[in-house]
Amino acid sequence: MANTILTSGVRANLLTLQQTTAEQGIIQNRLATGKRVNSAIDNPVNYFTSLGLNDRANELKGLLDGISNGIQTITAASQGIDSITKLVQSLQSTIKQAQADAAANRPNRIGTSDVLADAGEVTATNGKSRKDIALDKRISNAGAPADATATSVGHLINATTTPATALTISAGSTTYTVDLGANATVRDLVNEINKSGIATATIDDSGRLNVTGAGSDTLRVGIGAGADATAARTNASSATNQNATFGLLVADGNSAGAGITSTGGNSTVRSNLIKQFNDLRDQIDKLAQDAGYNGKNLLNGDKLSIIFNEKTGTNQSKLDIQGETLSAANLGVLTAVSGTALTGQFNIQDDTSLNTVADTLTSALSSLRSISSTLGSNLSVVQTRQDFTKNLVNTLTTGADNLVLADSNEEGAKLLALNTRQQLSQTALSLASQADQGVLRLFG
Structure with a gap:
């Protein structure tokens, strides 16, 4: 069988048509996948770089x-x-x-009136208040206890035999003990009680010493006197202390000398x-x-x-x-x-x-x-x-994406141009074929 021989014109147009069809396939694939680089063959650098970026993402x-x-x-x-x-x-x-x-829950001691200051002392001091008389009165001094006068503040304990005085306060596991100075006054006593943090003390307008526990633990207050500081502290902790001298009573009204304990109730x-x-x-x-x-x-x-x-x-x-x-x-x-x-x-x-x-x-x-x-x-x-x-x-x-994605507008325009080129190539191929047929008719 004889081989078919194509003329150079037909062969050239056919080659162009094949190239155009191949390019159309590439662009159609880009439009279908949305990528201009679909494999390492298309662009190895962009392909692998994009792959690495996507993997990390x-x-x-x-x-x-x-x-x-x-x-x-x-x-x-x-x-x-x-x-x-x-x-x-x-x-x-x-x-x-x-x-x-x-307030209703604190143990307290209330002093009796006329112990620290009485009406006679008010007259003798030219109208000084009972409260001030009581605060200014010395705790101890030589000689029998003496009332306040216009020239003397008075004193409560005879310092001749018991020159040392002490205060002891305790509540729960806390105890506060202090030696009172030789010239200490009731005001000093009140200040020491307040300083203890265990109780608070005041002198009311009747001249009474009031001691109230800071907490609800059993409150023990003792004012003692003795030949020296040790004896005074011992006396302060005993039932024979000097509390009665200061008019202190426990909450139930019993005399302080009978017991130095004052308890509070539950709220x-x-x-x-x-x-x-x-x-x-x-x-x-x-x-x-x-x-x-x-x-x-x-x-x-x-x-x-x-x-x-x-x-x-x-x-x-x-x-x-x-x-x-x-x-x-x-x-x-x-x-x-x-x-x-x-x-x-x-x-x-x-x-x-x-x-x-x-x-x-x-x-x-x-x-x-x-x-x-x-x-x-x-x-x-x-x-x-x-x-x-x-x-x-x-x-x-x-x-x-920037490395591999296709521009759909650009690829679409390219495909349209290729389609036009394809049509032109087909027309050129047809014309070339017709020219060859015209030559053959000369020999017919």
Whole structure:
């Protein structure tokens, strides 16, 4: 069979048509995939660079889930701190209610009238008030006790045989003892009692010495006299002390000489507040235990690690957050009881204990604010890294697309031009073929 021979014109037009068809296929593939670089054959540099950028973007997208979980974990802990803060503030309110009912609960001693100052002394001092007469009167001096006059402040104890005087006050496990000076006055005695922190003393308008315990523990007050300081202190702690000289009585009206003890009663209001206080305290522990997210609880001592980049080893960027084991006990909040307090408890009937608990609650609020501040700082860091990672993912994706994506407008225009070229090539091929046929007809 003879080979078909194409003329040079037909062959040239056919080759052009083949090239145009091949280019159309390439452009149609670009339009179909949206990419101008679909494989390493198209452009190896752009292809592999884009692949690397997309791989990193995908790794960072995976880390965004962990960052998001970290934010929720911190937020849950922060919300727990806010709620615990409100509970502590409620505990403070409960303590304030208990403190407001303090007056009827304090042990006290009330002096009898006409002991430190009487009507005769008012006349003798030209109308000086009983209160001032009592405050200015010396505790001891040589000679028998003497009333105040216009020229003398008077004194209460004969210093000839017992020149030394002392004061002893105790409540609970606290004792305050002080030696009174040779020229000490009742005013000095009052100041020393107030300085003790165990009790407060005043002289009323009738010239009576009143001593009230600062707390609800059994109050013991003794004023003693002796040959020396040691003897005076011993006398102050005995039933033969000098309390009667100062007119001190215990709360029930018994003479001070018969016993130096004065006790307070329990406040019903405070007793009723025990359950309220302890219920609030228990909620601190329960709330802290419920402040977790996705198995992590920063208020239960858990450690949270949030990874920010795709690297490993020393090049890895992450934030480690060590949680706090938060509980009422760790905040120093004791359990309320009425009466003798054991370890971990406080006596709600005792004013001193209430003051201590109030200070503890104030310190607890400071600790909570500190923890909240730390969580807030960490949350700010994680949120900043989250925004940065999102923007970086967009940057990487955009950069990768710029290397391989096709311009649909440009490719569409190219395809239209190729279609036109194809039509022209087909027309040229037809004309070339017709020319060849015309030559053959000359031999027909």
